[in-house]
Amino acid sequence: MGAIPCENTPMFTGIITGLGRITAVQPLGDSASHGKRLTIQCPRAYLDDVMLGDSIAINGACMTVTSLDAAAQQYTIDISAESLARTAGLGALGPINLEKAMRANDRLGGHMVSGHVDGIGQVTRFEQVGESWLLAIMAPAELGKYLAFKGSITVNGVSLTVNSVQDVPAGCQVTINLIPHTIENTTLGTLQAGSMVNLEIDLIARYCERMLSYQAIA
Numbered sequence: 001m002g003a004i005p006c007e008n009t010p011m012f013t014g015i016i017t018g019l020g021r022i023t024a025v026q027p028l029g030d031s032a033s034h035g036k037r038l039t040i041q042c043p044r045a046y047l048d049d050v051m052l053g054d055s056i057a058i059n060g061a062c063m064t065v066t067s068l069d070a071a072a073q074q075y076t077i078d079i080s081a082e083s084l085a086r087t088a089g090l091g092a093l094g095p096i097n098l099e100k101a102m103r104a105n106d107r108l109g110g111h112m113v114s115g116h117v118d119g120i121g122q123v124t125r126f127e128q129v130g131e132s133w134l135l136a137i138m139a140p141a142e143l144g145k146y147l148a149f150k151g152s153i154t155v156n157g158v159s160l161t162v163n164s165v166q167d168v169p170a171g172c173q174v175t176i177n178l179i180p181h182t183i184e185n186t187t188l189g190t191l192q193a194g195s196m197v198n199l200e201i202d203l204i205a206r207y208c209e210r211m212l213s214y215q216a217i218a
Contacts, residue, residue, distance in 0.1 A: 010055040010062060010101035014110030014152075014159020016186045018046045018098040020058070025091060028078060035080040036091060037066075042073050042098065050075070055101040055115070059187075060157030060198040061087050062101075062115025088120045088196035089156070095187045097157040110159025111152040112203045119143050121155070123195040124173065133178040135191065139199055144172030146201035146209065154200035158186050 024039035040058065047070040050056070054065045056075075063077040084091050102108075125136035137155065139147060144167050147153060151162050153174065160182075166173045183189040191197070 010115065012057050012062070012099050012113040012115050012157075013102055013106070013108055014099070014113045014154050014157065016097045016099055016158055018043045019185070019187065020046075020096050020098045022090075022093050022096060023074070025093065033081055035078060035084060037076055037078050038090070039074055039076050040096070040098075042075070044073060046098070047073060047075060050100070057099045057101075057113075057115045057157050058096045059087070059089055060097070060113075060115065060154050060200055061090060061117050086120070087117050087198050089198070095190065097186050099157055113154050113157075113159060113200060114203060116200060117198045118201050119199050121197050121199045123191050123193055123197060125193060126191050126195075131180060133183060133189075135176045135178055135188070137174050137176070137197060137199070138170055139172045139174060141167075141171045143199065143201055146205040147172055147174055148205070151205070152202045156186070156188065156197050158182065158188060
């Protein structure tokens with residue numbers, strides 16, 4: 001499992017604090033080894049308490065603010081080729097979920113999220129059921145051991161509860177129930193079968209796996 005790293009170690013909660021949009025994508029070089037500079041448009045007043053160097057997660061990936069124009073309600077980030085290869089939806093124009101890094105005195109409304117994308121999943125089903133929506137995602141097989149019934153998963157930066165888990169030859173199929181509030185306040189309502197999404201496993205599961213697999217070297 002290879003998660004994309006963040007330059008520092010902020011924490012998030014998976015509660016989206018704003019809906020933004022990538023409005024410009026500028027290559028940082030002329031080869032595939034170069035990354036891109038993204039310009040991100042934010043809601044009104046969203047950047048009032050943001051400074052250069054702050055961390056903001058976009059679709060679940062922690063990124064550093066490299067330039068800032070609060071009056072124009074936009075900022076830029078530089079994203080490496082490695083991060084682009086390990087995430088979905090960050091190299092093109094379009095809407096994104098935003099979350100500022102958690103402060104020490106903030107409420108933990110979702111779950112502990114690091115902003116490190118652990119893998120890319122594919123939506124296999126997305127449809128309304130009653131007043132809610134059923135979201136089914138095929139996660140990479142290597143993430144299956146970290147996913148559990150009623151456990152936590154982050155999808156495009158949104159903290160969600162897993163309703164079912166099924167290991168299949170193609171990977172690990174999880175289903176999630178989305179309430180209307182989530183549809184209205186995140187970009188998840190734009191998903192459809194075939195969409196690729198950023199996934200982050202639960203932080204506690206990551207540490208448990210390490211403790212269980214650790215063997216001291218004599």
